Amino acid sequence: MSAIAAPDRVAAHLNRGGRWRPFEIAFWLAIVALIFALPSRALLINEILLAGLFALSLDLVLGYAGIVSLGQAAFFGTGAYAAGIIATLGVAEPLIGLVLASVIAGLLGLITAPLLLRGSDLTRLMVTLGVALLLGELANRNEWITGGADGLSLAAKPVLGLFPIDFTGQRNASLYSLAVLFALFVAARRLVQSPFGLSVRALKENPLRANALGVSAARRLIAIYGIAAAYAGASGALVAQTTGLVSLDVFDFHRSADVMLMLIIGGPGYLYGGLIGAAFFIALKDGVASATPEYWEFWIGLPLVVLVLVGRERIGGFIARWARRAALLAMRGAA
Amino acid sequence: MLTILFDGVAYGMLLFVLACGLSVTLGLMNFVNLAHGAFAMAGGYAAAILINRYGVPFLATLPVAFAFAAFIGVALERSLYRRLYGASHLDQVLFTIGLVFMAMPIANYFLGDQPQPVRVPAFLSGRFEIAGIGVGVYRLFVIAVCGAIAGGLQAFLIGTRFGAQLRAAVDDRRVASGLGVNVDRLFAVTFAIGSGLAGLGGALAADMVGGVDPSFPVKFMVSFLIVVAIGGSNGIVGSLLGALLLGILDVAGKYYVPSIGAFIIYAVMIATLIVRPQGLFSRGGR
Numbered sequence: 001m002s003a004i005a006a007p008d009r010v011a012a013h014l015n016r017g018g019r020w021r022p023f024e025i026a027f028w029l030a031i032v033a034l035i036f037a038l039p040s041r042a043l044l045i046n047e048i049l050l051a052g053l054f055a056l057s058l059d060l061v062l063g064y065a066g067i068v069s070l071g072q073a074a075f076f077g078t079g080a081y082a083a084g085i086i087a088t089l090g091v092a093e094p095l096i097g098l099v100l101a102s103v104i105a106g107l108l109g110l111i112t113a114p115l116l117l118r119g120s121d122l123t124r125l126m127v128t129l130g131v132a133l134l135l136g137e138l139a140n141r142n143e144w145i146t147g148g149a150d151g152l153s154l155a156a157k158p159v160l161g162l163f164p165i166d167f168t169g170q171r172n173a174s175l176y177s178l179a180v181l182f183a184l185f186v187a188a189r190r191l192v193q194s195p196f197g198l199s200v201r202a203l204k205e206n207p208l209r210a211n212a213l214g215v216s217a218a219r220r221l222i223a224i225y226g227i228a229a230a231y232a233g234a235s236g237a238l239v240a241q242t243t244g245l246v247s248l249d250v251f252d253f254h255r256s257a258d259v260m261l262m263l264i265i266g267g268p269g270y271l272y273g274g275l276i277g278a279a280f281f282i283a284l285k286d287g288v289a290s291a292t293p294e295y296w297e298f299w300i301g302l303p304l305v306v307l308v309l310v311g312r313e314r315i316g317g318f319i320a321r322w323a324r325r326a327a328l329l330a331m332r333g334a335a
Numbered sequence: 336m337l338t339i340l341f342d343g344v345a346y347g348m349l350l351f352v353l354a355c356g357l358s359v360t361l362g363l364m365n366f367v368n369l370a371h372g373a374f375a376m377a378g379g380y381a382a383a384i385l386i387n388r389y390g391v392p393f394l395a396t397l398p399v400a401f402a403f404a405a406f407i408g409v410a411l412e413r414s415l416y417r418r419l420y421g422a423s424h425l426d427q428v429l430f431t432i433g434l435v436f437m438a439m440p441i442a443n444y445f446l447g448d449q450p451q452p453v454r455v456p457a458f459l460s461g462r463f464e465i466a467g468i469g470v471g472v473y474r475l476f477v478i479a480v481c482g483a484i485a486g487g488l489q490a491f492l493i494g495t496r497f498g499a500q501l502r503a504a505v506d507d508r509r510v511a512s513g514l515g516v517n518v519d520r521l522f523a524v525t526f527a528i529g530s531g532l533a534g535l536g537g538a539l540a541a542d543m544v545g546g547v548d549p550s551f552p553v554k555f556m557v558s559f560l561i562v563v564a565i566g567g568s569n570g571i572v573g574s575l576l577g578a579l580l581l582g583i584l585d586v587a588g589k590y591y592v593p594s595i596g597a598f599i600i601y602a603v604m605i606a607t608l609i610v611r612p613q614g615l616f617s618r619g620g621r
Contacts, residue, residue, distance in 0.1 A: 125367070126604065130561075
């Protein structure tokens with residue numbers, strides 16, 4: 001093996017990873033089927049899809065770049081408020097609002113990313129948390145534009161002027177969310193399979209060695225953080241558009257904590273982790289909350305503690321394998 | 336003006352007692368304990384129940400609050416926390432968030448979601464004026480108690496063998512244990528004291544923050560983290576200064592510029608972390 005062949009080998013490796021596997025195709029088809037099969041649960045499915053997009057954004061930050069963030073809600077909330085404010089300013093088309101909102105959130109990510117380049121995990125954790133709290137306080141105090149504690153209600157116009165996504169069109173809303181999620185997922189998939197994605201992972205695994213190989217940390221981390229922020233912003237914007245409401249809790253600590261739990265349940269570091277985790281988390285929360293509305297947090301906290309004590313890798317890997325097998329079986333059944 | 340300073344100092348002292356345990360946890364074991372506020376809640380509830388249901392005098396409930404929180408702390412430390420000392424920060428964060436998520440519904444289930452008041456006796460309430468400064472008697476009491484605790488802790492750390500071992504272990508855990516310091520036991524004791532102080536702080540704070548309720552751990556988690564972030568994670572003096580700074584800034588900010596509210600303290604925290612990631616009052620890089 002000569003050194004000259006290395007780029008070819010890398011390219012071959014990346015291309016191999018970039019191929020679509022059958023279970024992936026089955027996974028996405030299954031979601032479309034679910035949306036049409038369960039019209040009464042359209043709201044729940046929509047919630048899962050958007051939480052999945054949010055978890056995907058954290059996966060880019062935590063799973064791929066290794067930044068422990070407790071403040072991903074900062075960008076989620078920014079996207080939600082941006083979409084809300086854009087809609088109240090009279091921009092009717094939701095797609096324009098969505099794109100603008102995620103660009104704004106992404107820019108905010110690029111601006112705040114340099115804050116994360118210094119210090120330890122703990123520093124990063126507190127800085128990300130602090131940014132989210134700061135923005136929440138800003139939204140709380142600037143009532144003239146955010147509506148303060150009353151929140152902001154927006155009436156989203158039909159997408160492309162054709163498909164209403166408000167409460168009369170819940171299926172449209174989940175299809176809209178799914179379309180955006182899928183497009184962004186494909187982009188993220190392409191991103192992590194690219195040389196750029198590979199170098200970000202290298203930085204996570206061994207920063208010192210990556211630096212010695214000539215991979216500069218700062219610009220890559222800023223870039224991936226900005227991209228992830230745009231993803232979070234898109235999910236926030238979609239939540240705002242499909243529920244028609246933005247309130248202060250979009251910046252809550254709970255949001256950041258919940259999305260981290262989703263990602264951990266599904267397993268960070270591979271793109272489906274966030275989606276599977278979100279489905280699991282929201283379904284669990286929905287089930288438990290209808291049984292014990294006041295105490296559902298307990299039943300989220302307990303498995304989490306057990307999960308960490310037993311070992312995340314073990315259980316996370318088990319769920320991932322199980323999900324993959326279920327997807328395979330579903331596909332065989334369909335064929 | 337001075338009244339605000341006084342109130343700020345009282346609040347800062349309180350934050351110090353609440354948060355100093357956390358700064359030791361972080362400094363000694365490098366353990367991210369987001370559930371620290373749950374111990375404060377436990378102490379606050381212990382005091383509230385003793386006063387409201389059994390008519391125990393306020394002052395007598397304070398040691399109980401300390402002991403109760405310390406007991407829970409040491410029980411959890413020995414059974415669960417110690418398994419995660421070597422784990423990644425992410426695992427520690429997840430584990431302690433899980434604990435918080437469990438603590439809040441447990442409190443809600445047994446005690447309801449209404450804030451439980453901790454009533455302060457008559458001789459500690461009211462306020463008087465010295466040279467134009469409005470002095471709340473209870474705040475004066477809090478300053479005195481917390482000041483005594485801070486002084487006591489400092490003397491304990493500087494003057495006793497245990498304190499010397501603790502400082503050695505914070506500076507370099509491996510060398511300390513190599514020299515025969517039982518870091519494991521040291522940490523269990525320290526964790527108990529830290530949790531106990533949080534419990535005591537919770538009991539003391541209840542009156543000033545409108546009672547103890549199940550959301551206590553989350554509400555104050557941020558303040559604790561800010562204290563540690565500003566103060567640095569080693570040394571009593573650093574934590575105390577950090578807590579005082581935070582207390583004064585918070586009270587003054589809410590009074591003078593209510594339009595931006597808590598914005599100031601968050602901004603100060605982020606600025607501190609950027610300029611000095613080890614904390615404003617800590618000794619250089621670690």
